[in-house]
Amino acid sequence: MQQNQLERMKNDKGFIAALDQSGGSTPKALAAYGIPENAYQGEDEMFDLVHEMRTRIITSPSFNADQIIGAILFEQTMDRKIEGKYTGDYLAEEKGIVPFLKVDKGLAEEADGVQLMKPIDNLQETLERANDRHIFGTKMRSVIKEDNREGIKKVVDQQFEIGKQIIAAGLVPIIEPEVDIHSPSKEDSEEILKAEILEHLNQLDSDQLVMLKLSIPTQNNLYRELIDHPNVVRVVALSGGYSTDDANAKLKDNKGLIASFSRALSQDLNANQSQEEFDAALKKAVDSIYEASIS
Incomplete structure (x- = not known):
């Protein structure tokens, strides 16, 4: 990993933009952006359109390193280019923003009140490619419903377990066990989750570093430890x-959480x-999320 990027992630003010909608969630993301499913045919056209959307966001002057310290990319986005540079290189070199890669392959069926990740069969190959593309870290999502x-x-x-493989490849994993915000047992789930995460953290070697991506807790400052x-x-x-x-208001009540x-x-x-109009709308969102992240 690059030491300057590590220091930026540790210490700089700002937030991480998530631009990692995958194949399953891309139609919904495009529809929200004003492009319905009947406007394109097949996955190739769909992924071309979502890359155009992400390129428009990333190249906007409103998407800036003063407020945004990192961005999470979908695998296809990592392998595509913006203005002649691979997306990770464009983010790092032109924007000063640290690139991350979503590596999970989606969620398994619910069992025991949770959805584990599906097997990541090509993880090692993906991590090698991520290193080639100068990616700093990864992200992978599970969901807790009960x-x-x-x-x-x-x-x-x-x-x-997977996070340790990612660390061994020289990348920093973002561990994301999301607690469903609609769960009637959200608060109790978060207490159990915190204890389980702490147990694993305390078993890591001093040079094994992770990031955590969590739902905003019901009990303010639950995750301070x-x-x-x-x-x-x-x-x-x-x-x-x-x-x-709503997300900004809840975030402001949790010190140190971005x-x-x-x-x-x-x-x-x-x-x-x-x-x-696009730049102004993006700036409004970026400004508000930044303020919530530093409060």
Whole structure:
């Protein structure tokens, strides 16, 4: 990993932009952007359009290193170029923003109140390619729907097992065990999750560093102990389906927690906006998420 990027992730003010919608969530992301499914045919056209959307976001002057310290990319985005440079290189060299890569292959069926990750069959090859593309870290998502202690343990065990492979490849994993914001047992699930994560963190060697991406907790500042842990580079929050205003309001109540929002970042962007309108809408979102992340 690059030491200057590590120091930026540890210490700089700002947030991480999540631009990692995968094949399954891309049609929804495009529809929210004003491009319905009947406007394109097949996956190739779909991925071309979503790369155009991401390129428009990344190249906008509103997408800047003063407020955004990192960006999470989908695998196809990593392998595509912006203005002649691979996306990770463009982010790092032209924008000063640290690139991450989503490496999971989606969620398995629910069991024990959770959804584990599907097997990541080509993980080693993906990590080698990520290093070739100068990616700093990775992200992988599981989902917790109930306060089932055994299920939550399985989620965290899987996340850290794969996380150690990612660390061994020289990258920093973002471990993301999302607690469903609609779960009736959200608060209890978060207490169990925190204990399981701490147990794993305390078993890491001093040079094994991770990041955590968690739902904004019901109990304010629940994750302070994780934020302060020596093996944790940063703890970031997902918006989880909250609107930008709701996510920002909840984030402000959690000191040291910064945003890694997807929907909340792009919800007011539209393909039919003029460049001036697009940049203004993005700036409004970036400004508000940044303020919530540093408060």
